[in-house]
Amino acid sequence: MPDPADQNFLAELEGFTMPTATPLPPGDVRRRGDRIRRRHRALVAAGALAVVAVIATPFAVLAGHGHGSVEPAPMPPATQPAGGWTTTIPAGFDLGAGMGDAQSPVTTSRDAVVDEFVCGVAWYFEPRPVDQLSASMQNAGSEGGHDRHLVVFDDAGQAEAAMKQFRDAPGYCRGTYSDEGWKYEMFPADSGRSGADEASAWVQGLHDDTGLTGEGIVTVAQRVGNAVLVDTAISMGVGDEGVRQEGVDNLVGRSAPIVGEMCTFSVGGCAPASPDASEAVDRPSGLAGAIPDDFPLEKGLPTGAGAMDGPAHEIDLAPYNLENNLRACGVAPSGLPEPDDAFHAGHRTPAEGHLRTLMTFGSVAEAQAYAEGVLAVFADCPEDTSGQVSKRYRVIPGDLGDYAASAVMHVEVDGQPGIGYEVVQVVRVGQAVLQTLVVNDGELLDAAGAEQLSTMLLEKSQTVTDAMA
Structure with missing residues (x-):
C-alpha cells in the first residue's frame, strides 16, 4: 500500500452577428462537402470507442462581406527575432513524432489545408501562410486517425490574428448549429498546460433528437512566434465538461515535443546548439x-x-x-x-x-x-x-x-x-x-x-x- 504520508492525497486532493459568407466556387463546395461527410462517417464509426478524426482542421479567418476576406484587426508591431522571422519549415521537422507505428504509418503533405465549415460559415487560412506541413495517421482498420497541421506566417502579428479568429469561433453560433443535416454545439475549453506562446481550444459536440450524443470533435491551436500548430481529435463523452477537458489535455500533452521543436519560429530562437546538430x-x-x-x-x-x-x-x-x-x-x-x-x-x-x-x-x-x-x-x-x-x-x-x-x-x-x-x-x-x-x-x-x-x-x-x- 502507499506510504502513510501519501494515503490522504486524494482527500487533499448573445452574442455575435452571423456574417454573410461570400459564395464559393462549385469545386470548393464539393471538396468541402466530401470532407465534411468523411468527418461525419468517422463520428458514427467511433461507436463506444474514442478515436482521432482524420479531418481538415477548421481554422483561420471568416469568409468576407462581398469584397473578399475580412481583414484581421490591426496588431501592435511584433518584436522581431535578431535575424528576422523564420518563414520556412526546416527540412526534417518531425511533425508526425509519436503519431503512428508499423500498423498505422504517418503520411505528410505540404498541400494546402482543405477549407471547412464551422458554425455554418466557411473558414480558411487567411492571410495565406507562407509555408505549411500536415501529418496524418490512419488507424489500422478504422476511419479514425490523427491530424496535425503546422502553418507559418510572414510574422507573429499575422499568426496572432489567426489565433484570435480561432478563439472567437464559438461566438459565431449561439448554442447549437446545423451543418448538412448534422447538429453541433460549440464549447470553449481551457487549453491547459501548453508550453506555447498562446493556446486555445474548443469542442464541437454532436447532437441528435434527444441532445448531445457524446461524440465530439476536439480542436487545439498553439502558437509559437509566427507559426501555429493545430491538432484535431474525436472524443467520446463530450457532454461532460471534465471529459471534454481530458480530450484537450490529451492533445496538448501529445503535441508538447512538437511545440518544443517550434522554437525555431520564436523570437528568442532555440537553445544554443553545437555546430552539427x-x-x-x-x-x-x-x-x-x-x-x-x-x-x-x-x-x-x-x-x-x-x-x-x-x-x-x-x-x-x-x-x-x-x-x-x-x-x-x-x-x-x-x-x-x-x-x-x-x-x-x-x-x-x-x-x-x-x-x-x-x-x-x-x-x-x-x-x-x-x-x-x-x-x-x-x-x-x-x-x-x-x-x-x-x-x-x-x-x-x-x-x-x-x-x-x-x-x-x-x-x-x-x-x-x-x-x-x-x-x-x-x-x-x-x-x-x-x-x-x-x-x-x-x-x-x-x-x-x-x-x-x-x-x-x-x-x-x-x-x-x-x-x-
Missing part, C-alpha cells in the same frame, strides 16, 4: 550504456509492508503484469527502440504495485522516441468502456528532467468514480528513460486527483533522475 543528438548525455549494479533505483519507492524486488538487472516481472498494463483499448506500444540496458526495482502488496524500469539508449533521439511511443497508446484511448465500467485515460505533461509525462487511468462505474487506478510515467534525462508503473486495485481516484498523483510520483523520482544526470 545531428552530432549533438547522438552524443552520449548523462547515464549511458551499462547501468551500475549499485544505481539507487529504489529511492522514493514505498518502504512499508510488502515485497521488495531488486534493484537488479533481472527480477521477476510477472507480478506486475507489465505487458497488459502498458496496453489501452486493446493496443500495445509497438515499434519502440530497444534499450542498451535495463534495470528494475519494485514494491508490491496485494492491493498495489510499484515498478520502476530504468533504460539507457544509444542516442537521445531513441530515448525520446521510446518515451513518447510508450504513452501514445494512452493518448489515443481517452476512454475504454465495457458495460457499466469505463477506464478513462489522461496524458499529463510533467516538469522533470529533459522530458516527462504521465498517463493516468481512473475507473468510473455508471459515471461515478470506481475502485482502482493506473499510472504509466516516463522521465527522460539525456539518453536514459525512467519508466514508472503504479497499479492500485483498492482506492478511488477521480479526474481531479490525476494531476496531483502524477506530480507526487515525479517528486518521489527526483533522487533517481538526479542520479541519471
Whole structure:
C-alpha cells in the first residue's frame, strides 16, 4: 500500500452577428462537402470507442462581406527575432513524432489545408501562410486517425490574428448549429498546460433528437512566434465538461515535443546548439550504456509492508503484469527502440504495485522516441468502456528532467468514480528513460486527483533522475 504520508492525497486532493459568407466556387463546395461527410462517417464509426478524426482542421479567418476576406484587426508591431522571422519549415521537422507505428504509418503533405465549415460559415487560412506541413495517421482498420497541421506566417502579428479568429469561433453560433443535416454545439475549453506562446481550444459536440450524443470533435491551436500548430481529435463523452477537458489535455500533452521543436519560429530562437546538430543528438548525455549494479533505483519507492524486488538487472516481472498494463483499448506500444540496458526495482502488496524500469539508449533521439511511443497508446484511448465500467485515460505533461509525462487511468462505474487506478510515467534525462508503473486495485481516484498523483510520483523520482544526470 502507499506510504502513510501519501494515503490522504486524494482527500487533499448573445452574442455575435452571423456574417454573410461570400459564395464559393462549385469545386470548393464539393471538396468541402466530401470532407465534411468523411468527418461525419468517422463520428458514427467511433461507436463506444474514442478515436482521432482524420479531418481538415477548421481554422483561420471568416469568409468576407462581398469584397473578399475580412481583414484581421490591426496588431501592435511584433518584436522581431535578431535575424528576422523564420518563414520556412526546416527540412526534417518531425511533425508526425509519436503519431503512428508499423500498423498505422504517418503520411505528410505540404498541400494546402482543405477549407471547412464551422458554425455554418466557411473558414480558411487567411492571410495565406507562407509555408505549411500536415501529418496524418490512419488507424489500422478504422476511419479514425490523427491530424496535425503546422502553418507559418510572414510574422507573429499575422499568426496572432489567426489565433484570435480561432478563439472567437464559438461566438459565431449561439448554442447549437446545423451543418448538412448534422447538429453541433460549440464549447470553449481551457487549453491547459501548453508550453506555447498562446493556446486555445474548443469542442464541437454532436447532437441528435434527444441532445448531445457524446461524440465530439476536439480542436487545439498553439502558437509559437509566427507559426501555429493545430491538432484535431474525436472524443467520446463530450457532454461532460471534465471529459471534454481530458480530450484537450490529451492533445496538448501529445503535441508538447512538437511545440518544443517550434522554437525555431520564436523570437528568442532555440537553445544554443553545437555546430552539427545531428552530432549533438547522438552524443552520449548523462547515464549511458551499462547501468551500475549499485544505481539507487529504489529511492522514493514505498518502504512499508510488502515485497521488495531488486534493484537488479533481472527480477521477476510477472507480478506486475507489465505487458497488459502498458496496453489501452486493446493496443500495445509497438515499434519502440530497444534499450542498451535495463534495470528494475519494485514494491508490491496485494492491493498495489510499484515498478520502476530504468533504460539507457544509444542516442537521445531513441530515448525520446521510446518515451513518447510508450504513452501514445494512452493518448489515443481517452476512454475504454465495457458495460457499466469505463477506464478513462489522461496524458499529463510533467516538469522533470529533459522530458516527462504521465498517463493516468481512473475507473468510473455508471459515471461515478470506481475502485482502482493506473499510472504509466516516463522521465527522460539525456539518453536514459525512467519508466514508472503504479497499479492500485483498492482506492478511488477521480479526474481531479490525476494531476496531483502524477506530480507526487515525479517528486518521489527526483533522487533517481538526479542520479541519471
